[in-house]
Amino acid sequence: MTSKHSTQPDYQTYLQAWGQEKALALLKEMLVIRTFEEKAEELYALGKVHGTMHLSIGQEASAAGASLALRESDYLLNHHRGHGHCLAWGSDVNLMMAEFLGKETGYCRGRGGSMHIANVEANNLGANGIVGGGIPIAVGVGLSIKLRKTDQVVIVMFGDGAANEGAFHESLNMASIWKLPIIYYCENNQYAMSMAVKRAFNIERISQRACAYGIPGVTMDGNDLFAVYAAVSEAVERARAGNGPTLVEAETYRWRGHSKSDRQAYRTREEVKAWQKKDPIRHYARALGLDDAGMERYRAEASEIIDQAVAFAEASPEPSIDTILEGVYA
Amino acid sequence: MRELSYAEALRECLRQTMTADERVFMIGEDIGIYGGAFGVSAGLLAEFGKERIIDTPISEAGLAGACIGAALTGMRPVGEIQFMDFVALSMEQIVLQAAKIRFMFGGKATVPMVLRMPGGSGTGAAAQHSESLENWFVHVPGLKVVMPSNAYDAKGLLRAAIYDDNPVIFVEHKLLYRTKADVPEEPYEVPLGKSKIVREGSDLTIVATSIMVQRTLQAAEQLAQENIEVEIIDPRTIKPLDSAPIIDSVKKTGRALVVHEAVKMGGFGGEVVSQIVASEAFDYLEAPVRRLAGLDTPIPYNRTLEYHAVPQVENIVDEARKLVQGGY
Amino acid sequence: MAKAVIMPKFGFTQETADIIKWLVQPGTLVEAGDPIAEVTTDKVDMEVEAPATGILDGIRYQEGETVPVTAIIAYIRQPDEALPPPETEAPPAVAPAHPPAQPAGPDTVAVTPVAARVAAHKGVDVEQVVGSGPGGRITRGDVEAFVAQRDAGGSAKVRAAPAGRRRARELDVDVASVKGSGPRGRVQSWDVQAAHATKPAAVPTTEAGVAEVIPLVGMRRTIAQRMQASFQEAPHMTFSAEIDATAMQALRDRLHAGLSAEQPRVSMTAILLKACAWALRRNPRMNARLSEDRILVLSDVNVGIAVALEDGLIVPVVHHADAKGILELAAEVTAVSSRARAGKLRSQDLMGGTFTISNLGMFGVDSFTAIINPPETGILAVGRIVRRLVVMSDDDVAIRPMMTITLSADHRTVDGAIAAHFLNDLRSALEYPALMTM
Helix, strand or coil, X not given: CCEEECCCCCHHHHHHHHHHHHHHHHHHHHHHHHHHHHHHHHHHHCCCCXXXXXXXXXXXXXXXXXXXXXXXXXXXXXXXXXXXXXXHCCCCHHHHHHHHCCCCCCCCCCCCCHHHCCEHHHCECCCCCCCCCHHHHHHHHHHHHHHHCCCCCEEEEEECHHHHCHHHHHHHXXXXXXXXXXXXXXEECCEECCEEXXXXXXXXXXXXXXXXXXXXXXXXXXXXXXXXXXXXXXHHHHHHCCCCCEEEEEECCCXXXXXXXXXXXXXXXXHHHHHHCCCHHHHHHHHCCCCHHHHHHHHHHHHHHHHHHHHHHXXXXXXXXXXXXXXXXX | CCXXXXXXXXXXXXXXXXXXXXXXXXXXXXXXXXXXXXXXXXXXXXXXXXXXEEECCCCHHHHHHHHHXXXXXXCEEEEECCCHHHHHHHHHHHXXXXXXXXXXXXXXXXCCCEXXXXXXXXXXXXXXXCCCCHHHHHCCCCCEEECCCCXXXXXXXXXXHHCCCCCEEEEEEHHHCCCEEEXXXXXXXXXXXXXXXXXXXXCEEEEECCHHHHHHHHHHHHHHHCXXXXXXXXXXXXXXXXXXXXXXXXXXXXXXXXXXXXXXXXXXXXXXXXXXXXXXHHHHCCCCCEEEEECCCCXXXXXXXXXXXXXXXXXXXXXXXXXXXXXX | CCEEEECCCCCCCCCEEEEEEECCCCCCEECCCCEEEEEECCCCEEEEECCCCEEEECCCCCCCCEEECCCEEEEEECCCCCCCCCCCCCCCCCCCCCCCCCCCCCCCCCECHHHHHHHHHHCCCHHHCCCCCHHHCECHHHHHHHHHHHCCCCCCCCCECHHHHHHHHHHCCCHHHCCCCCHHHCECHHHHHHHHHHCCCCCHHHCCCCCCCXXXXXXXXXXXXXXXXXXXXXXXXXXXXXXXCHHHHHHHHHHHHCCXXXXXXXXXXXXXXXXXXXXXXXXXXXXXXXECCEEEECCCCCEEECEEECCEEECCEECXXXXXXXXXXXXXXXXXXXXXXXCCCCHHHHCCCXXXXXXXXXXXXXXXXXXXXXXXXEEEEEEEEEEEEEEXXXXXXXXXXXXXXXXXXXXCCCCHHHHHHHHHHHHHHHHCHHXXXX
């Protein structure tokens, strides 16, 4: 098995295949993700959010491109920087915002919050607050699919930091020997909190680790929606065909700190600015032939959607204290 | 009635549930051709195939996660941790994932899985293969903890655990695997969260778990010859704990002793004692409520030291006698 | 509109941040995302970024100032824009994580949980207890002080099994009277059972010649214990004096004449109280108590008034009696007496007494001696006022309202001379009330 860096796909072929409506919908989706997080940041600064949050601003193409390659019947296991994946999975932005504000109407009735948004009914098996926590669970989902003999697959999202957890090793090995339909999707955003990938790995690409498990590994530009879609599609095809898991690595960058209390002493403003020039949304818009002015109406649409979500969330009731023990046991 | 060993009773339950229900499967280390370290799954590979009797690499976190993922998506996995000690390697998945997924997701997910694991000392397996760690799990909201003390309960409790919609930690005891009891052939459930009065008596209530139930029964026979009648209660499920029969019993006898193998400090016995003294039974106490439990030490290898590290029949007899005859 | 720059919240528990340095001067053009200020929290130093592109202006907090999170610290305006008026807007209200405790209504008594439990257990009506906690909340200490006053003493610690205590309650056996057979003499339930079974015809109704049995419990028991202790421990000296009550009666009548119908009458007790307080000030050794091997001369003069109840006696205290006028004392005596009879005394009503007056004049008693109310030094027993023939200083015989007062004093703290001096001062004050104004 090999690990490779993907080549740049032919955008026009994809755009023609999708048609204008779908192509624009993807742009809108990424704008909604970004606006959601910008609003989240604003609400936090205003003191309206209890706890912390992890923003994926700058990583929108990774979320939108990966989801695009999957079906509604497939499974998602998400990580703590997961607002984007959740939205790309088709989640209701109102229910997400309500969860974010800890309201009873939220996806998890306000019990989960930013880090644990799930929608099991829609096969979104939840975001995870433990680094790498979802990786072993994906083995079980893969096993379940195999035992139930369906053609589903499961994508498990994790960051570069999780690839250095012991559970990563156990799980990729088990998934490989049992040929489970799993897409191990590593979002390499260059930092595990303050630990730079360059300091934490002595290999060029995280996807090279796939070789150790006898599965394919691929690294692609995570800020290029087309490249993400192409790489994940290939992994999904392989999984659905019963040929086992793939380790997919998306190279991207988080524009914000790890969480809200991160002063980002470990990186330079210049480095952040350099990555901001590779804005995944703007990059995609250019492929659609839209300049910033042309994007403006879609940005405004996204703002409206998010403002409505905030209004919904703020008008929603708080969970009642007498329900505090609900959901502990079935 | 037909006698089965504890291990055979467990195996019969697994066979019956797997035959009747395709959602049930087993996963663990060396459970296939090897038949499990203590032989519980012996022969099941031939019956159900490697698809449903899944041998894993030595990957305790991975196998716990595999149970969670499968349970989340409609299956009813039964995982086996080869020795209870090794569950330390699975703790993240059990405590941070399985136990709280349902809660974190607002009660909208279920994780119906069972993790079986043999605990306990007495086999000379020394410090890393002899632990009794059940109280770690008692302290975690979202988990249930079951400790069968005999073959009959083992079969019925395992079935109830498999059909419970919560993650269940199922603690077996190495020395009990070969003990026999009358076990009906047809499938049955022993409900979770129901204590059992194993022996009736008027002088002293002893609450014992797992193998300590057997040792207490032996102690009670000796004590009866001294006209000390012991009432023995086996909680069977230590979380949730059915404490009402314990409290009623203490109101009757006026004295209570809790016996378990796990280390006394921070052990389950403390919880039982506190529930007794916090209840109406307090006003019926004739003596301090006592605990008899493992010493605060890892299990030693040496046979004599190992024997003395945990309660034995004679310790129970002595302690009971002192309690009843005014030693405390 | 100009965009407000707010002090962001960086941490879970952060409430404020200090501005270390403004990185950009007012009037400078900044781009969205540019750092404009360095701030510090208790945890870390952070940068505040410009929320929009425009001109930084309207700085509201200077370097070194502490700013609540979410407060506006400056504005980013466009070149053609004015700053908003500098009204001080409140930061957005953050819903409290827990609903604030309901303020206690005017009619409810705030009681700490443990105090409530102790009160319930000891049968104390918390409305009678005066709280010393925050906002007048009644604490465990307040209840215990109340109980100590109500029934000081109580049985010594008895070792008994919980079951022994329960059985004792059920059989109405005093667990202290039972000999325990358990370890270290612990009373077991069967000990209580046995004691109950062998109680020698203890059931009183069967006792010949006894019409009624009144258990020595509660207040009765307290009085019994305290009076016995006082009589056994304090060597009582008694001193009597015949007082001409003419001036007292005249004073009372004069005061009554100035009172409206609603104002409480002035009792002789109030005048006695005033006179005692005055005499105590002049004889501080009478206003003292014994504390082990020391005599503590007390700074406050707090005079207790014995009030007869249906079955018992209670001594509410008028504090700082020496500093109060007769009318004020009269009102207080009326108030505490009625509170005492209604069972509504507050704990402070019962605490801190330094001297006691027991007036049985209204019961037709001519004279009597009283037992000192420990740990006080003296008690004044007051008889009725009766008109008698008196030989006056000019050898004339006159009919005068006379009253016998008897002082009991603790010989451990004072000698006869001091007590006599006090009694003479008291007589002077009662016969020539104007002395008290000098």
